[in-house]
Amino acid sequence: MRVFGGALGIYILAAAILATWLPLQISIVTVFLFAGPHNWFELRYFLLRLPARFGRSRTFFVTAFAGLGFLTVTYVSLPLLYRYVSWPNETWLVVLATWNTILLAWLVVLVRLRAQQKRTVNWSWTIPTALAIAALNWLGPEFFSLALVYVHPLIALWFLDRQIKRTRPEWLNTYRRCLCFLPVILALVIWRLSQATSLSDDNGLFWRITQHSGAQLLPQVSSHLLVSVHLFLEMLHYGVWILALPLLGPRFWDFSKKPSGFSRSAMLVVGVVVVILLWVGFAMDYATTRDIYFTIAIAHVLAEAPFLLKAL
Amino acid sequence: MKSLLLVAFLVFLGALSTQIVSADVPKPKPSEQQSKIMLRSKLEIVPDEKVWSARLQISQAQLQELRAALDGVDRNPTVAASIAQSPTRTLIAGVLLFLSVSFAGVWLARASRMPMGRKNKVVAAAILVVAVLGAAAIITRGNAGPPPGYLSWMKLSKNFSQGKATTGDFMIEVVPDQPNTPPSVKLVIPYNPKQSGDDE
DSSP: OHHHHHHHHHHHHHHHHHHHHSHHHHHHHHHHHHHHHHHHHHHHHHHHHSOSSOGGGHHHHHHHHHHHHHHHHHHHHHHHHHHHOOOOHHHHHHHHHHHHHHHHHHHHHHHHHHHHHOTTSOOTTHHHHHHHHHHHHHHOHHHHHHHHHHHHHHHHHHHHHHHHHHHOGGGHHHHHHHHHHHHHHHHHHHHHHTTSOOOOOOSHHHHHHHHHTTTTTOTTSOHHHHHHHHHHHHHHHHHIIIIIHHHHSTTTTOOOSOOOSSOHHHHHHHHHHHHHHHHHHHHHOHHHHHHHHHHHTHHHHHHHHHHHHHHO | OHHHHHHHHHHHHHHHHHHHHTOOOOOOOOOOOOOEEEEEEEEEEOOOTTOSSOOOOOOHHHHHHHHHHHHTTTTOOOTGGGSOOSHHHHHHHHHHHHHHHHHHHHHHHHHTTSOOOHHHHHHHHHHHHHHHHHHHHHHHHSOOSSOTTHHHHHTHHHHHHTTOOEEEEEEEEEOOOOTTSOOOOOOOOOOOHHHHHHHO
């Protein structure tokens, strides 16, 4: 338990120091190395959590996968549409706000379906909350999307919490105590970098990284601070999916069992090929591959929602 | 052995990725230019029989203000300025906020029958905060009623025919250059033929 707490503390501190020290360079290296593999690890984890027969969860999973498919396809088509259609900026904001609203509606439907299966908890508060978030989204759709960029890495910590509760409940208190230090470390990073000079974004690649962290939307905030905070959260996210969950999850590396139903092994093999292709793409044209990756990566962001709901 | 190979592979990939850091990647071109409102002020249109050419008179202070606004363009747009500038989005946000508060009321009424837990209190407080923020944004950003100066400009043609001056609010808007048109200054005044006709 002490080893676990110590390792977690050291990892969090190391991530914070690296993210603060060389944000752009470390961001490039971490995305290059871990962006693809962490998706494969997520896929493996989700396939393990997916029941062999959907049974009474059929409606839940059908809604989850239909929404996942629709939202991913529409999200990926937005940059293509942007290239070929010259709409005014306001129209794009309406399109973005609409997509965000559909995402919220999908989440609410999933919560309702999950609540029907788990009658001991009352999740009716999610409707007014989602409506309030949707209202804020319509006032500033770009800020909603930026919030998604920053909140998504934290969801991994929630998955880890559920996994620890299931397989190592004696570690749960230590883990949650370590999580309490996270806001303190974030506050320290923000305090340290709040007055820092913005990062030089004359290079197209550096410009992309600062834009992804919200430098254009929050011009009053130092881009060094934004990139560092985002990178720190991303490093936690990668750490959870690549290190913590495979170590804690039973049967994670056990490929001997033949899965029933559709071929999940084939999906994992395809996943390995995609990871290798991603590395090749990064090596050949990092900037373009990064753009493509972060557009398609919305699928794994969305996929986390139903599996997290199932774990609750 | 496997771990060693994995570490070696990661080091190789890491070394490869560090090459990218120094690579010179072109920055994307800025998107199509759009017009921007730089300054809001008062405008007075004065018909004068003694002058032979049209003049645009601007005070020293306003010129400096305009220069400051031009200097700050693109570099310093406030967060508030990027929040809902469109009536459509403000309207939809208002409807959603109304629904949120309504649903929250129903939920609170139901929850009040049971002892209110800490989670419920947190959710209620969060919805209240979001509702206040949203309402503040809608009130400050929503275009309720005619814009300032609209009614003043309705009297322009009548005043003009009588040789009287007309004063109203106006905005200085910087528009992108037109490639095949020589640069010119354009004054756009709100005009309602029906109302102007009634006046005359």
